[in-house]
Structures are given as structure tokens and as C-alpha cells.
Amino acid sequence: MNLQQNAIAGINVHVVIDGMVVARCPRCVVSFDRYTVTSYGEIDVPDLEGALMQRVKPGQPVSVRFGYRGQPAREWIGLVDGWRPGLGRNRDQITVQVLGPEFVPFMRTRVTEAYMEETADVLARLILAKTGCTVGTVEVPSVNLHRFTLSDVPVWQAMEQLAHSCAMAHGQDMSRHALWLDDTGAIQYGPHDDESEVLPVIATGAGLIAHNPAQSPKARGCVETFLLPGMRDGRLFKLQDARRGVDAELRAVHVEHRTELNKARTWLWYGGEYERF
Numbered sequence: 001m002n003l004q005q006n007a008i009a010g011i012n013v014h015v016v017i018d019g020m021v022v023a024r025c026p027r028c029v030v031s032f033d034r035y036t037v038t039s040y041g042e043i044d045v046p047d048l049e050g051a052l053m054q055r056v057k058p059g060q061p062v063s064v065r066f067g068y069r070g071q072p073a074r075e076w077i078g079l080v081d082g083w084r085p086g087l088g089r090n091r092d093q094i095t096v097q098v099l100g101p102e103f104v105p106f107m108r109t110r111v112t113e114a115y116m117e118e119t120a121d122v123l124a125r126l127i128l129a130k131t132g133c134t135v136g137t138v139e140v141p142s143v144n145l146h147r148f149t150l151s152d153v154p155v156w157q158a159m160e161q162l163a164h165s166c167a168m169a170h171g172q173d174m175s176r177h178a179l180w181l182d183d184t185g186a187i188q189y190g191p192h193d194d195e196s197e198v199l200p201v202i203a204t205g206a207g208l209i210a211h212n213p214a215q216s217p218k219a220r221g222c223v224e225t226f227l228l229p230g231m232r233d234g235r236l237f238k239l240q241d242a243r244r245g246v247d248a249e250l251r252a253v254h255v256e257h258r259t260e261l262n263k264a265r266t267w268l269w270y271g272g273e274y275e276r277f
Contacts, residue, residue: 010069011227011264015043017080017096018060026093030064030076031256032100032233034178034273037107037156039100039232041078044086046093053094056083062098066259067229074229074257077101102181105131106156115148120166123148127158128187136182139190143170159189167277175275180234193251194234202268203240209265211241220253220272227264231255237268 015022027044041064047053060080067073078098086093109131115123121140127150128135145165150158159179166172176191188194202208202225210224223239231237233255240247254269 011259012065012067012069012073013259014063014065014073015045016063017043017045017056018062020055025259026090026261027095028064028066028259029256030066030074031254033255034180034233034253037179038102039076039078041076041098041100043096043098044090044093045096048092053083053085056080056094056096058082062096064098066227066257068227072230079103101185105133105181105187106179107154109155110152111150111155111158112152113150115145117144117146118148119144120162123162124159124189127155127162128189131155131187133181134184134186136186136188137190137192138188139177139192141166141170141172143172145169164277167275173275174277176273178234183232193236194232196230196235198230199236199238199249200228200231201238201240203238204242206240208239208241211239211244211246213244213246214271218272218274220269223268223270225266225268227257227259228266228268229257231257231266231268239270 013025013028015025022045024046025043029042032039045052058080062078062080064076065073078100081097081099083094083096111127111130119142121142124138124140125135143166156179163174163177167174179189182188182194202223207225212222214221231252233252236249236251238249250270252268252270253272256267258265
């Protein structure tokens with residue numbers, strides 16, 4: 001119990017919405033999913049006089065920094081997608097909904113092109129270059145596509161169409177391929193992990209709060225632990241669950257960080273990676 005209290009006392013959450021610093025944040029959620037186009041956030045903000053709901057508009061910039069005092073914090077940026085009023089005991093606050101930095105390059109950037117007799121790996125880099133972002137590691141089979149047409153589709157959909165063509169026309173396994181922006185802002189695409197210098201160890205008696213294993217081969221298992229600011233989708237972690245006899249290195253496919261007034265938690269989902277086409 002003392003460990004949890006100390007951790008809460010040492011948590012820093014700094015939120016800025018369109019240049020306005022949020023003095024108090026009763027709840028802040030930031031989530032990453034390997035197979036969802038963009039990361040997502042929800043920020044509860046006190047609004048006793050209703051002034052904030054008049055000011056907050058879609059498209060405004062948002063920055064969130066969270067972590068432990070004296071340690072590296074995670075900085076996550078995005079754009080306001082909308083807001084909703086609080087209910088019940090929370091009627092004096094609003095929840096600001098935020099789309100992550102992937103929204104502009106992957107969803108707003110659209111592609112209209114027709115290619116003939118080109119390999120899929122070359123097409124992938126041509127498509128991703130249209131975002132204007134740095135293109136990092138791209139792992140795509142070098143199979144030849146006789147014809148490939150994109151008609152005013154967002155970049156994420158163009159990459160899905162490319163993966164579909166590789167899988168259906170050439171029998172390539174694209175089940176673990178994903179599209180994401182790494183922490184430097186570079187685009188990554190492929191079955192590889194999002195590399196991190198530190199491999200978190202979540203163990204019985206050392207950070208493991210709860211573990212709910214997957215109930216079927218295609219489902220996701222879930223691990224609850226204390227706040228791990230550096231974790232995001234695609235990164236590896238080591239799970240040591242003495243109760244269930246689990247000692248494994250797993251890849252997080254969905255990560256949710258949640259800070260509240262009386263607790264700070266990270267949930268890691270793993271598994272559930274299978275052929276989509």
C-alpha cells in the first residue's frame with residue numbers, strides 16, 4: 001500500500017490544450033493500438049463556469065506529459081476531436097477527446113495513383129513518402145504487382161490495400177504487419193517490434209496487479225500494472241506470473257495508460273494477431 005501511495009505522490013501529469021495549461025486533471029487516458037490507425041486520448045477537465053466548453057474546438061493542438069518525478073516522462077501530442085459533458089458527480093467537468101499524431105499523415109493524407117508492374121516494397125515507400133514524414137523501416141515482400149490502383153484513399157487504407165494484394169494474390173503472410181509512427185515521428189511498417197532500450201519486467205510481487213489470460217487462440221490477454229510511461233503498442237515486455245506458471249516475453253498490441261486522482265495504471269494487452277484477409 002505504501003508503494004502505491006508513494007508512486008501516486010510522485011506522478012506528474014502536465015496537459016496543455018491550445019496553449020491553455022490544465023491546472024487539475026481528474027482523469028487522463030492515453031491508449032495505443034497496433035492495428036488501429038491512430039492513438040487516442042481522453043482528458044477530464046474541470047469546467048465549473050462552462051467557459052472551457054465554449055473554447056475547446058476540433059483541431060486544436062493538445063500535449064500531454066506524464067510520468068514519475070525525476071524520471072523520463074512520455075510526451076504525447078494530438079488534436080482535439082471533440083468533447084462531451086460530464087455526467088452525475090462529474091457534471092462540473094468536460095471530457096476532451098483527442099486523436100494522436102498519426103491522424104494527419106495516415107488519415108488526412110490521401111492518395112490517387114495507378115501503378116503497373118511494380119514491386120510491393122517499392123510501392124509501400126512511394127505511398128508512405130506522400131505523408132511528408134521520415135520513412136523508417138519498411139518490411140514488405142518484394143512481390144510484383146501487375147496493376148495497383150488507389151482512388152482518393154487515405155494512406156492507412158492504401159497500405160491495407162497493398163497488404164491485401166500481397167496476401168491474396170501472392171499468398172504472403174501479412175498477419176503481423178502494422179503501420180505506426182515511432183517516438184521520433186518516423187513511419188514504421190512491417191511485422192517488427194517498436195524497439196525500446198528497456199524491457200519492462202512485470203512479475204508477481206513486482207508490479208503485477210492482475211493478469212487475465214486470453215480465453216481463445218485469437219483473443220487478447222491483459223496485464224494490469226503500475227504506470228509504465230515508456231510503454232506503447234508494438235513493444236516487448238516480460239511477464240512472470242508465478243500463479244499461472246507464465247514466464248514469457250510478449251508483444252503489447254494494445255496499451256492504455258490511465259492516471260486518476262487516487263491511482264495510476266498501465267494495461268497491456270497481448271496476442272490476437274492473426275490473418276485479417
